[in-house]
Structures are given as C-alpha cells and as structure tokens.
Amino acid sequence: xTRDGPGGLPHRxxxxxxGVAAQAVLGFLAQLxxxxxxxxxxxxxxxxxxxxxxxxxxxxAFSVGAGMGRPVLGRLMDRHGPRPVLAATALLHVAALLxxxxxxxxxxPQWPMVALAWIVGVALPPISxxxxxxxxxxTPAEGRTAAYSLVFLVQELAMLAGPLLFGLLIAVASAxxxxxxxxxxxxxxxxxxARALRTGSAVSARGRRRVFAHRGMFVLLPxxxxxxxxxxxxxxxxxxLAAARGLPAAxxxxxAALAVGxxxxxxxxxxxxxxxxxxxxxxxxxxxxxxxxxPLTLLDTPASGSLLWMGLFWAALFAAGLALTPALTTSSxxxxxxxxxxxxxxxxxxxxxxxxxxxxxxxxxxxxxxxxGPTAPxxxxxAFxxxxxxxxxxxxxxx
Numbered sequence: 517x518t519r520d521g522p523g524g525l526p527h528r529x530x531x532x533x534x535g536v537a538a539q540a541v542l543g544f545l546a547q548l549x550x551x552x553x554x555x556x557x558x559x560x561x562x563x564x565x566x567x568x569x570x571x572x573x574x575x576x577a578f579s580v581g582a583g584m585g586r587p588v589l590g591r592l593m594d595r596h597g598p599r600p601v602l603a604a605t606a607l608l609h610v611a612a613l614l615x616x617x618x619x620x621x622x623x624x625p626q627w628p629m630v631a632l633a634w635i636v637g638v639a640l641p642p643i644s645x646x647x648x649x650x651x652x653x654x655t656p657a658e659g660r661t662a663a664y665s666l667v668f669l670v671q672e673l674a675m676l677a678g679p680l681l682f683g684l685l686i687a688v689a690s691a692x693x694x695x696x697x698x699x700x701x702x703x704x705x706x707x708x709x710a711r712a713l714r715t716g717s718a719v720s721a722r723g724r725r726r727v728f729a730h731r732g733m734f735v736l737l738p739x740x741x742x743x744x745x746x747x748x749x750x751x752x753x754x755x756x757l758a759a760a761r762g763l764p765a766a767x768x769x770x771x772a773a774l775a776v777g778x779x780x781x782x783x784x785x786x787x788x789x790x791x792x793x794x795x796x797x798x799x800x801x802x803x804x805x806x807x808x809x810x811p812l813t814l815l816d817t818p819a820s821g822s823l824l825w826m827g828l829f830w831a832a833l834f835a836a837g838l839a840l841t842p843a844l845t846t847s848s849x850x851x852x853x854x855x856x857x858x859x860x861x862x863x864x865x866x867x868x869x870x871x872x873x874x875x876x877x878x879x880x881x882x883x884x885x886x887x888x889g890p891t892a893p894x895x896x897x898x899a900f901x902x903x904x905x906x907x908x909x910x911x912x913x914x915x
Contacts, residue, residue: 530666542708544705545709546643546708547675550674557574563691565626577631584637584868593642593649593860599710602707606703617695649859657852664848681698685698738869740847740866747874748874748878749893752893754770773829773831
C-alpha cells in the first residue's frame with residue numbers, strides 16, 4: 517500500500533472529473549428508497565391490514581423482487597446502456613410504490629399489496645450498478661478502487677439519510693405520505709441522474725454465458741453471499757442484544773457504528789494505491805470484518821444493561837465496519853477481472869448474492885440467538901466473514 521501518487525485517483529480527484537460530483541448528488545437522491553422502501557412497506561401494510569405477518573410477507577416480496585430483478589436489469593444495461601433502463605425503472609418503481617400506498621386500505625384483499633411490493637423490488641433502479649459502470653469506464657485501472665469505494669460511500673450515505681428523512685416525515689405527516697414523498701424524490705433523482713450520465717452506451721450485446729466465462733465468478737458469488745450473511749446476522753443481532761440487555765435505545769447507535777465505520781473505511785481505502793493481489797486483499801478484509809466480533813461474543817454479558825458493555829460492542833462494530841465497504845469495493849474490482857464484457861449483469865448477480873446472503877444470515881442468526889443467547893448472532897456473523905475469507909483465498913489460484 518502507498519499513498520496516492522500521480523497515477524492514482526482518490527475521491528477528491530474523481531469528484532473533480534466533469535459531471536461526477538453532480539452524479540454523486542443525484543445518485544444519493546435516487547437511492548433514498550433502498551432502505552426506506554422495506555420499512556415503509558411494513559408500516560403501510562400493517563396499518564391497512566392489522567397483520568404483522570402480512571407486513572413481513574410484503575417486505576419479503578420486495579426483497580425477492582429486488583434479488584430477481586438485479587441480474588435482469590444488469591443484462592438489459594449491458595445490451596442497451598443504463599439510460600433507458602434507469603428511466604423505465606424509475607417510473608415503474610415510483611408508480612408501484614404509489615399504487616401500493618393508495619391501495620392499502622382496511623378491508624381490501626391483501627394479495628395485491630404483496631404483488632405490488634414485488635414489483636417495487638423488481639423495479640428498484642440499479643443506481644449503484646450504473647455508477648460502477650460510469651465511473652469505472654472513466655478511470656484508469658489504478659483508479660478503480662477510488663471509483664468503486666465512492667460508489668459505496670454514496671450508497672451508504674443514502675441508506676443513512678433515507679430512514680432519517682422518512683422518520684421526520686412520519687412525525688409531521690403519516691407513513692403513507694412519507695413513503696410517497698421519499699419515492700417521488702428518489703424517482704426524480706433517478707431521472708435526473710440518468711440524464712447526467714456521460715457514458716450511456718451499451719457495453720456488450722453478447723449472451724449470458726459471458727458473465728460466467730471465467731471460473732472465478734463461481735467462487736466470487738459464494739464469497740459475497742457469505743459477506744451478505746455477515747450483514748444479515750448483524751442486523752438481527754443488534755436489536756436482539758440491545759433488547760436483551762434492557763437498552764433498546766442503544767439499537768440506533770449500534771447500527772450506526774457499522775455504517776460510520778463503513779463510511780470512514782471507504783474514504784481511507786479509496787485514497788490509497790494498493791499493490792497487493794485483489795483476491796488476497798478481499799480475503800484480508802473479510803478476516804478484518806469477522807475478527808473484531810469474536811472476543812466479545814466469548815465473554816459473559818451482564819444480566820442487565822451495561823453502558824460499558826454496549827460501548828465495547830459499538831467499538832467492535834465500528835472496527836468491523838472499517839472493512840465492510842472496502843470488502844464490497846474489492847468484490848467489484850474482481851468483477852472487472854472476471855466479467856469485463858458483461859459487467860452490469862455480473863454486478864447484478866453480485867447484488868443478488870449479497871441480498872440472498874443477508875436473508876440467510878438473518879435466519880441463521882435468529883435461530884442461533886434463540887438457542888444460545890443474544891451474543892450468538894455476532895458469532896454467526898463472524899463465522900460468515902471468516903469462512904468467506906478462507907474461500908476468497910481460492911481466487912488466488914484462479915488464472
């Protein structure tokens with residue numbers, strides 16, 4: 517590792533390229549619904565039906581739709597370029613959200629809400645994928661680390677700001693109006709972002725097999741699935757631990773610890789030039805992701821709330837977060853190597869694997885927490901990351 521030199525391209529120089537700063541701001545607006553949509557769908561569906569089961573099913577339909585849609589939208593972007601795909605998904609995503617909000621009234625059949633939530637997920641605009649394509653094509657190979665880390669930095673900021681804005685709007689209006697307002701802002705941001713793109717042409721019109729032409733993709737997808745498992749397990753572990761220790765208000769700061777660590781990690785990681793092999797770097801980052809959580813899960817926790825104990829967990833999650841965004845960035849660098857002719861679809865498959873891993877990690881962590889106590893989900897998260905690190909080493913042997 518060295519400091520950025522003349523050949524490097526840290527964030528400040530990347531943002532200095534024509535149009536990139538505007539794309540970052542518009543991309544931030546366009547991604548506001550990524551974290552808001554599933555939460556908003558739960559609130560709207562539960563208010564309309566009084567059923568938490570239906571609310572959970574609605575959120576699940578959104579997640580399934582997003583996982584199914586990513587590779588398809590990526591392939592369309594490879595064939596036709598990002599602009600038409602972004603415009604179409606922006607309109608469909610917002611229309612489906614507004615239709616669900618308008619339909620969700622007491623006494624109406626429930627299945628249309630689930631179907632509309634699925635459409636909302638399928639049509640979730642692939643902003644981060646298009647950012648990786650746009651900024652990746654405009655930077656030299658040695659600048660891709662900065663480019664991709666900036667993509668995840670913008671995404672992380674949107675995922676932090678979106679729920680805060682949503683909560684503020686709920687306080688002054690209602691969940692339905694708040695969801696509609698955020699959806700409209702995200703849709704307008706997506707359309708404006710699509711117009712701001714400079715490299716809007718298609719990448720490749722070749723077939724699906726191009727994505728998996730390199731055997732490394734068959735290893736990379738399980739690795740990022742395990743990375744998603746880490747995220748899902750932590751998302752279950754944080755509120756469970758806070759509730760078990762009598763400090764439910766600590767959930768917010770603990771969740772924020774991972775996000776803040778990810779933001780700082782992205783800034784530092786993207787400002788350096790890295791000379792190590794990319795697969796070795798990914799393995800090291802996954803190791804750094806999992807190890808901070810292991811010692812704390814092996815200690816006895818107090819029966820009641822302990823601010824000191826929560827502070828230690830906050831520090832551990834912050835330390836893990838420092839490696840989270842860099843690990844996501846590094847997986848994108850490997851897509852450049854393994855699927856250069858079908859990057860958008862390959863990025864879509866990576867997103868689907870992360871989402872599937874998140875669902876798997878959440879389920880496993882929930883079972884572990886019930887059987888072995890509130891720290892078990894964190895040990896589960898660490899196991900996902902460490903197994904991913906071991907598997908990533910196999911990429912070093914791929915020609």
